[in-house]
Amino acid sequence: MTLSVAVSGASGYAGGEILRLLASHPDVQIRTVTAHSSAGQPLVAHQPHLRSLAHLVLQPTTPEVLAGHDVVFLALPHGQSAQYTDALGSTPLVIDAGADHRLTSAEDWAAFYGGPHPDPWAYGVPELPVAGGKQRENLRGATRIAAPGCNASTVALSLAPGVAAGVIVASDIVSVLAVGPSGAGKSAKTNLLASEILGSANPYAVGGTHRHIPEIRQALIAAGAPSDGIRLSFTPVLVPMSRGILATSSAPIREGATDAEIRSAWETAYADEPFVELLPEGVFPRTADVLGANVASMGIAIDRAANRVTIVAAVDNLVKGTAGAAVQSMNLASGLVETTALPLNGVAP
Amino acid sequence: MTLSVAVSGASGYAGGEILRLLASHPDVQIRTVTAHSSAGQPLVAHQPHLRSLAHLVLQPTTPEVLAGHDVVFLALPHGQSAQYTDALGSTPLVIDAGADHRLTSAEDWAAFYGGPHPDPWAYGVPELPVAGGKQRENLRGATRIAAPGCNASTVALSLAPGVAAGVIVASDIVSVLAVGPSGAGKSAKTNLLASEILGSANPYAVGGTHRHIPEIRQALIAAGAPSDGIRLSFTPVLVPMSRGILATSSAPIREGATDAEIRSAWETAYADEPFVELLPEGVFPRTADVLGANVASMGIAIDRAANRVTIVAAVDNLVKGTAGAAVQSMNLASGLVETTALPLNGVAP
Amino acid sequence: MTLSVAVSGASGYAGGEILRLLASHPDVQIRTVTAHSSAGQPLVAHQPHLRSLAHLVLQPTTPEVLAGHDVVFLALPHGQSAQYTDALGSTPLVIDAGADHRLTSAEDWAAFYGGPHPDPWAYGVPELPVAGGKQRENLRGATRIAAPGCNASTVALSLAPGVAAGVIVASDIVSVLAVGPSGAGKSAKTNLLASEILGSANPYAVGGTHRHIPEIRQALIAAGAPSDGIRLSFTPVLVPMSRGILATSSAPIREGATDAEIRSAWETAYADEPFVELLPEGVFPRTADVLGANVASMGIAIDRAANRVTIVAAVDNLVKGTAGAAVQSMNLASGLVETTALPLNGVAP
Amino acid sequence: MTLSVAVSGASGYAGGEILRLLASHPDVQIRTVTAHSSAGQPLVAHQPHLRSLAHLVLQPTTPEVLAGHDVVFLALPHGQSAQYTDALGSTPLVIDAGADHRLTSAEDWAAFYGGPHPDPWAYGVPELPVAGGKQRENLRGATRIAAPGCNASTVALSLAPGVAAGVIVASDIVSVLAVGPSGAGKSAKTNLLASEILGSANPYAVGGTHRHIPEIRQALIAAGAPSDGIRLSFTPVLVPMSRGILATSSAPIREGATDAEIRSAWETAYADEPFVELLPEGVFPRTADVLGANVASMGIAIDRAANRVTIVAAVDNLVKGTAGAAVQSMNLASGLVETTALPLNGVAP
Numbered sequence A, B, C, D: 001m002t003l004s005v006a007v008s009g010a011s012g013y014a015g016g017e018i019l020r021l022l023a024s025h026p027d028v029q030i031r032t033v034t035a036h037s038s039a040g041q042p043l044v045a046h047q048p049h050l051r052s053l054a055h056l057v058l059q060p061t062t063p064e065v066l067a068g069h070d071v072v073f074l075a076l077p078h079g080q081s082a083q084y085t086d087a088l089g090s091t092p093l094v095i096d097a098g099a100d101h102r103l104t105s106a107e108d109w110a111a112f113y114g115g116p117h118p119d120p121w122a123y124g125v126p127e128l129p130v131a132g133g134k135q136r137e138n139l140r141g142a143t144r145i146a147a148p149g150c151n152a153s154t155v156a157l158s159l160a161p162g163v164a165a166g167v168i169v170a171s172d173i174v175s176v177l178a179v180g181p182s183g184a185g186k187s188a189k190t191n192l193l194a195s196e197i198l199g200s201a202n203p204y205a206v207g208g209t210h211r212h213i214p215e216i217r218q219a220l221i222a223a224g225a226p227s228d229g230i231r232l233s234f235t236p237v238l239v240p241m242s243r244g245i246l247a248t249s250s251a252p253i254r255e256g257a258t259d260a261e262i263r264s265a266w267e268t269a270y271a272d273e274p275f276v277e278l279l280p281e282g283v284f285p286r287t288a289d290v291l292g293a294n295v296a297s298m299g300i301a302i303d304r305a306a307n308r309v310t311i312v313a314a315v316d317n318l319v320k321g322t323a324g325a326a327v328q329s330m331n332l333a334s335g336l337v338e339t340t341a342l343p344l345n346g347v348a349p
Helices: A014-020 A082-087 A107-110 A150-165 A214-223 A259-270 A321-334 B013-022 B083-086 B106-112 B152-166 B212-222 B259-270 B319-334 C013-023 C082-087 C108-111 C150-165 C212-222 C259-270 C319-334 D012-021 D082-087 D107-112 D151-165 D211-223 D261-268 D319-334
Strands: A003-007 A026-036 A058-060 A071-074 A093-097 A145-148 A175-180 A232-238 A245-251 A276-278 A295-301 A310-316 B002-006 B028-036 B058-059 B069-075 B093-096 B144-146 B173-179 B232-238 B245-252 B277-278 B296-303 B308-315 C003-007 C028-035 C059-060 C072-073 C093-096 C144-146 C173-179 C232-238 C245-252 C276-278 C296-305 C308-315 D002-007 D028-035 D057-060 D069-072 D093-096 D142-145 D173-179 D232-238 D247-252 D274-280 D295-304 D308-315
Touching: A003 A014, A003 D295, A014 A026, A014 A321, A014 C082, A071 A082, A093 A321, A093 B173, A093 D142, A107 A214, A145 A321, A145 B308, A145 D173, A150 A175, A150 A214, A150 A232, A150 A245, A150 A259, A150 A310, A150 A321, A175 B173, A175 B232, A214 A232, A214 C003, A214 D295, A232 B245, A232 B308, A245 B232, A259 A276, A259 A295, A310 A321, A310 B232, A310 C108, A321 B308, B002 B013, B002 B093, B002 C232, B013 B319, B013 C082, B069 B083, B069 B319, B083 D274, B093 B319, B106 B212, B144 B319, B152 B173, B152 B212, B152 B232, B152 B296, B152 B308, B152 C059, B259 B277, B277 D057, B308 B319, B319 C144, C013 C319, C072 C319, C093 C319, C108 C212, C108 C245, C144 C319, C144 D232, C150 C173, C150 C232, C150 C245, C150 C259, C150 C296, C150 C319, C173 D173, C173 D232, C232 D173, C232 D247, C245 D232, C259 C276, C259 C296, C308 D069, C308 D232, D002 D012, D012 D028, D012 D319, D069 D082, D069 D319, D093 D319, D151 D173, D151 D211, D151 D232, D151 D247, D151 D261, D151 D308, D151 D319, D211 D232, D261 D274, D261 D295, D308 D319
Parallel strands: A003 A026, A003 A071, A026 A058, A071 A093, A093 A145, A175 A232, A276 A295, B002 B028, B002 B069, B028 B058, B069 B093, B093 B144, B173 B232, B277 B296, C003 C028, C003 C072, C028 C059, C072 C093, C093 C144, C173 C232, C276 C296, D002 D028, D002 D069, D028 D057, D069 D093, D093 D142, D173 D232, D274 D295
Antiparallel strands: A175 A245, A245 A310, A295 A310, B173 B245, B245 B308, B296 B308, C173 C245, C245 C308, C296 C308, D173 D247, D247 D308, D295 D308
């Protein structure tokens, strides 16, 4: 079986990374790539690293151009997906890398995004513990999939095992993330200029305003946390690396939980997951070690003096955080081998 | 009055920064610079940016060479100060940039450093709220001063006002820091190589092992926290910028504390402090904006959804974090104008 | 004497750096700062590192606002100066950090800029050897000064002594520059995004199209090169550091020139120049060592195997390359001590 | 056919990259990895990004351990290969990533390395034009191969087509390279510390002392340049990116050569080479676009005003510059498909 695929937003970072992964996918034919203002230009004019796709020309992002494929990836700015999803009614599989279809709560949508609340789709983090299993099961055979927010999936994967096993308390979670600017996309904004980012650590969305907060909360509720018992302090900090998320998350230890029970929560959850790496005790991940890989790598410290479990997780925001999650979801939804075309090894140093 | 000064460890980063500041100090004559393996070489062979000191030659770091000055700065690796401090008995003022004389608790010393516990000296963070005033008063006329740990002073300055005012709860503090590698000194270690740091965020000392933890606890106790009621989760993350600390600290809001009371705690504490900058509501600092400046810049967010106050503070680890603190302490101890030779403006972008 | 000063383009990088230097200038009162779209906002909203100027509010950049000062600095995008210079007829001293008034050759202007050729002003690189002396003499008492292009002054200072002394051949110069993106200004362009610059070396203006080429040629002619005998291959490469230019320039050795004659050319030219540092034989500069300093630091290698003299020069593009040159020119033009408010020491690491 | 492979120096950067490529090679079994001081530790303790090789344990680098494989890769510091190559007499294929066996000229060896001159091996840059063909032919069936120096192969590939076609003059070549520090290996040296490299451009080996100079000269002679007619000014500059070489090389245009002839020299040389990318006129490569790829990407400018052809080439020093070249050579020597396991696409941004 060869799936015909269209990728919109192909001149951007998320679109480019989806294409990088699909370029080595044996069951996929990349038939169409689309963009907005760059339509008509060769793909490699915008993605010069994708040499094996040098034959592709960017077409305009219209429902007509996107129709007629087995799979359509939408890698568009927030709020732009809806106009296409309606028109893609007959497309077997649509995967949205944007935020539009991630949230189930209309209240959260109103508070963090505003405007009409699009219908929620299956959430594309296969390894995420949910009641009675993994999110993976919801993706098998799915036809509409919302790829995760990169920060959200990193934090959710960090905490969900402990929440599901009841060894940490979800009511006082603190997450601080060092993130690279590619997560903000290829948009010409002054605050994303190299001169502003080089040599500096720049916080943003401090104090509970980041849009990934409700997404994390939703994932933790799915993992078993009481919906009224989650409190999350979430602070992202831009640091001078193009890719990568290093999320340091901690939560209070549930009274009475032993070290063995705590460690076992994560070990059990990720024992058979090729793309979630639980490091040995005392070892913690660096973002360099997941660069280019579809892997969330994490280490866990039980800090009895602080009465907290601290999870440090590294993710390549463009791979496991976005494009890899999208391709992994496609594999699951289409009945392909889940790990196809998804790199386990990173590129370091 | 002109003070004659000796700086040991002058070939390293802390020593170099002390010299950079002293070079423009009108009341100081830099008479002696010392080093270990580089003795005999010109200072500028190791600090080529210090052109105005091109006449200085590194001498060996011995008690004899250091003796006979009005002020001696020790910028040596941990554990090496003691041998000199004994021999400098007649030196009017000794300022140690190392950790040896910071901790008052023998228990903490044993747990985090080990070996004989050196006597504690006056702690060199002038703006730090302590019971009934500021640490500054302890520095006036002091003869032996321990300059602070850069991470410790950043976090202590972030939290102490809230602790002192009783608007936050010290028993569940979480601090995550993005830090540049210069804080680790100019020592040739594989994990500090550029190839390891560039493009990567690297956590270290995860889970409560960092030596600045007891120093922060000590500062918060001095600010009024109950000594048995401080719990601190502390995680530093190396990021690819040579200088800078961006500390994101949070603590639970004391029940009943109003937004006005919370904000007022910091406003009151730092209203008259030129070197602690409290940013307007909704504004948070970047490390680029304190580069080269003797300033701790901070912003405060009251996150009611998370029930936490989040303080984001930016410090140049080599200036306000180390050398600037040392020079400011010297000014205070020597009866000079406290702000002399201490830059308020940073170098950006 | 206190000069009243206005700085236009105060929200940008060049304007900000002029202000950083002027902030510590004892003979200057910064009375007016102007901007375009940010008029009405506090200066520190755009230049948060300039704490000592927190009282200033950005005013609109109009001839009326700029009029009535002793000195006006224009730090505007190319082509925007002319409209103000006409209106500033009665201003004693105008210094343009833009390109408009640098070129004397109408032909060069037409070829590299196009449009009407503004009248050339005195060129603001005081140390530049010109026939019979230094460019400095043209700046004393000048009323209209064109601050240099940062790349141009770096390369011109590198080569002019050898050209003036006749020890190198100007007809086959090759310059390759590693440059930081701040030289391109604070404009939101996709190719200047941090994600594009981090981890990458990006050439631009390859093959003889860079606008600083005629400016270098002009400087070398002023230094004594035959106007029809200069050929210059010039390639700038953006590298991931916010500031800095490292220019590697080479030219063939004039037949018969001895090593002593060659070295002497640079030694003689810069012997008494505080802001041009000629490093000892075998030592070459790093951009870190001039960060924040008004210094061009250079080392010279005589490569007999290649038959070329190679000059490696480091400059902070925003200081000696732009703002420092502008302030140094102001000092000269106004009869102040030339070195006032110009840092000799850099900020490293 | 499955080749059994041993990789020495497996804890270093070159060794790690050879393993990253071999990990996806279908015709290879990585049986042995060796190191010096780290022997006995898991490979992933030193190469945490190589998850698919988590089962491998580092063994000591001894002739006994290395013996008995079909292919042995030596990724050792300079001068350490010889002791093993003698003992590997019966090994079918040995590929040395070090410098020991690259130079044919005993005189060059004495001048740039010193000590006994090891015998030269086949040189591992398949695409390099040599008299009557490509270096590739020398690698087919070879049993001893010297992988290239990363800077050398980048510059040689840039210039050889023009030299071979006689459109440029080899007697006045100038190359300036922006290089990442990983090329210097994972050795703990002060000048390679992140604090020294971040935010700075640092030249080294200025003035004709770099050891890759004779290697480039040798390659250009093989391409047809007269052996007494090559002069090369070569200056590498360390810049803050972990990987990558951006080489800007230029040479005088041969009198009478037309633009078409010049461009055709490179087009002809690389028309059928998948791993050398000649960009369209006016387009030049960035190192980000070859990160992780086995590709030398180059653009050519004909600068008539400077009378030079300028070639800008981007290479990932660890891939096409070292490990990729080594694996490509192995493929050729072993009769495998030349392109196996060698990425065409890069990882960007």
